[in-house]
Amino acid sequence: MSQASEPSQVRRDLRLTEVEKTYANGFTAVHPLDLVVPRGSFFALLGPSGCGKTTTLRMIAGLDMPTAGRIEIGDADITYEKPYRRPVNTVFQNYALFPHLSIAENVAFGLRRRGVKDPAKQVADMLDLVELGSQRDKRPAQLSGGQQQRVALARALINQPEVLLLDEPLGALDLKLRRSMQLELKGIQTEVGLTFVHVTHDQEEAMTMADTIAVMNAGRVEQMGSPAELYDNPKTTFVANFLGQSNLIEGTVVGKDTLAGKPVVKVDMQGTVVSIPEDRAHVSSGAGWVGIRPEKVLVAPAGEQIDAPGNHFTGGIVVDASFIGVSTQYVIETAWGQTISAFEQNTGIRGVMPPGTRVDFSWRPEFAFLLDASQDVTAGTVAPEEE
Amino acid sequence: MRNRRLLPYWLLLPAGIWLVLFFLIPFLSLVATSLYDPNGSVLTGYHVTWHVQNFGHVITTYGAHLWRSFWWALIATVLCLVLGYALAYTIAFKTGRWKNIVLVMVIAPFFTSFLIRTDAWKLILADRGWVVQALQHLHLIAGDGRVLATPVAAIAGLTYNYLPFAILPLYTSIEKVDLRLIEAAGDLYASPLRAFTRVTLPLTMPGVVSATLLTFIPAMGDYINAQLLGSTNDRVIGSDIQSLFTTTQDYASAGALSVILLALILVMTLYYVRRSGTEELL
Numbered sequence: 001m002s003q004a005s006e007p008s009q010v011r012r013d014l015r016l017t018e019v020e021k022t023y024a025n026g027f028t029a030v031h032p033l034d035l036v037v038p039r040g041s042f043f044a045l046l047g048p049s050g051c052g053k054t055t056t057l058r059m060i061a062g063l064d065m066p067t068a069g070r071i072e073i074g075d076a077d078i079t080y081e082k083p084y085r086r087p088v089n090t091v092f093q094n095y096a097l098f099p100h101l102s103i104a105e106n107v108a109f110g111l112r113r114r115g116v117k118d119p120a121k122q123v124a125d126m127l128d129l130v131e132l133g134s135q136r137d138k139r140p141a142q143l144s145g146g147q148q149q150r151v152a153l154a155r156a157l158i159n160q161p162e163v164l165l166l167d168e169p170l171g172a173l174d175l176k177l178r179r180s181m182q183l184e185l186k187g188i189q190t191e192v193g194l195t196f197v198h199v200t201h202d203q204e205e206a207m208t209m210a211d212t213i214a215v216m217n218a219g220r221v222e223q224m225g226s227p228a229e230l231y232d233n234p235k236t237t238f239v240a241n242f243l244g245q246s247n248l249i250e251g252t253v254v255g256k257d258t259l260a261g262k263p264v265v266k267v268d269m270q271g272t273v274v275s276i277p278e279d280r281a282h283v284s285s286g287a288g289w290v291g292i293r294p295e296k297v298l299v300a301p302a303g304e305q306i307d308a309p310g311n312h313f314t315g316g317i318v319v320d321a322s323f324i325g326v327s328t329q330y331v332i333e334t335a336w337g338q339t340i341s342a343f344e345q346n347t348g349i350r351g352v353m354p355p356g357t358r359v360d361f362s363w364r365p366e367f368a369f370l371l372d373a374s375q376d377v378t379a380g381t382v383a384p385e386e387e
Numbered sequence: 388m389r390n391r392r393l394l395p396y397w398l399l400l401p402a403g404i405w406l407v408l409f410f411l412i413p414f415l416s417l418v419a420t421s422l423y424d425p426n427g428s429v430l431t432g433y434h435v436t437w438h439v440q441n442f443g444h445v446i447t448t449y450g451a452h453l454w455r456s457f458w459w460a461l462i463a464t465v466l467c468l469v470l471g472y473a474l475a476y477t478i479a480f481k482t483g484r485w486k487n488i489v490l491v492m493v494i495a496p497f498f499t500s501f502l503i504r505t506d507a508w509k510l511i512l513a514d515r516g517w518v519v520q521a522l523q524h525l526h527l528i529a530g531d532g533r534v535l536a537t538p539v540a541a542i543a544g545l546t547y548n549y550l551p552f553a554i555l556p557l558y559t560s561i562e563k564v565d566l567r568l569i570e571a572a573g574d575l576y577a578s579p580l581r582a583f584t585r586v587t588l589p590l591t592m593p594g595v596v597s598a599t600l601l602t603f604i605p606a607m608g609d610y611i612n613a614q615l616l617g618s619t620n621d622r623v624i625g626s627d628i629q630s631l632f633t634t635t636q637d638y639a640s641a642g643a644l645s646v647i648l649l650a651l652i653l654v655m656t657l658y659y660v661r662r663s664g665t666e667e668l669l
Contacts, residue, residue: 061574062573062574063570063573063574082573082578083570083573083574084573084574084575084576084577084578084581084582085576088574089574089575090571090574092567092570092571092574094567096565096567096568096570096571097571098568098571098572098586099568099590100586100589100590109572109575109577109585110575110576113575113576113577113578113581113585114576155575156574156575159575159576
């Protein structure tokens, strides 16, 4: 409790070292996991249901005990600390608001337990922050889902925890409300400057809000980095497919070269040799998956010039074209019989190419990436619909 | 179509008739009895003479017994609540797949008659029984001390007999508590004890109130436990009413005593339900 009531200047990093969770029935929910969440950052644990992200969160909160490993905040080891003694608060997935208490008393709950005699002022300020000042005397059941969500946030934030944990906090809201709450949450985090650890299966949510994302799959962190890093340079097929979409095309490494002064890996992809920057090639020899994001694939009617030197393919046929306003999404059958997708901005230069159009396509080498061929090409593609 | 609209009233009718025949009429007749001329007898007949002095008379005569009934019922109720809460909590959250079996065990005693079960306690608490001998051995009671025919035995009997009526409503409301709320309380710095007093207990108050009413009301009027397990010197109000009606045939006093008991219980119940903030139960 003493840690929790210390002034804000001494907030420190959250560090997980070799944290592991195996249940009595032998199921390992979390394989040895290392994470460092710098103080004041917005960190997202992203993955499909059952990937171990919620278990990880619960271990930080003290609601589950790790089988092995260490959890520290700064130099304080909190691995086995009781939940009510940790300087950590949680915004629960279903909010878990106390139905028998008013909104104000829900928000005051943590302060009262820590012996604050008259939390009225702080409660009023916090309710103003989440714009619920006028609802203070209502019961949780009288509020809408979005309002309940904000009460849950206020109830946790008011304690000024060193780490705020958010377990799918927006999962129960409809899409539109979710988008606006994402911006609101990010705004509040910037304002209060606390460390947020956010668990979600919604990749767009994670990318919108987080400074750093750890993508989890089957109890392991697949990759960790900023949203842009993960999106531009995924290291595994799971990340490539789970975070946005990817075209993955079989190829074989044939050698190394230098392109425009930078080292590249040459890959024979279905008869065409393509170049992939060395720092984006996660295989150095043998077979691999050449990956390219659909919006990086440029398409033009056969024979037309495409402004993307290097990797050029002919003999494609448009099999489907979906016009969705800002862009058109093409499905193209390649000369080697695979279908790939390509998103084209509707700049107005050219109309939609109807199915059956013969096309050439191309991409800039610096946008491609190369992944290990032993990985499942479909990993992470199933839409993680949990609701 | 008109019949459709009347259907609910037709469905209510059997219960309504039942209530009028077996509650309202006997109740009014009881009130009338309490106002009989106390000098009436089987030979001379009984007459309602609005003799309100009956009430004053029975309060002076039987006040102490009323008081004893109240205390015994109160102690038994508190014991039932404490034991019942612990047991219901365990059944709801800790028994896992044994839950249904344990619940059946709670109800199982009902398969035997109330009287036989109470009589069985005579054997358990008998002067040469192992319970008394163990207590004597531990010097918790004197070497020639006894348990049977003491208030302790009577209250133990009350507690035992009404415990299932406490456990069942408690279980129903404890089982509904969302464990995630208890987790949330822990997350918000509440120690397990605090989480219990601030979250679990308030959320289960409806169960506590039902359990109290289902235990206290019958325990207050109970005289079987006092007669079989208690001392003949420690009379309770139920025994008085019973003997006034059946032995003495002083119907006026018996009626007045019954009405007082009924009114007392009603007032206490209303006050209790108000205080515990569970009016929606009424």
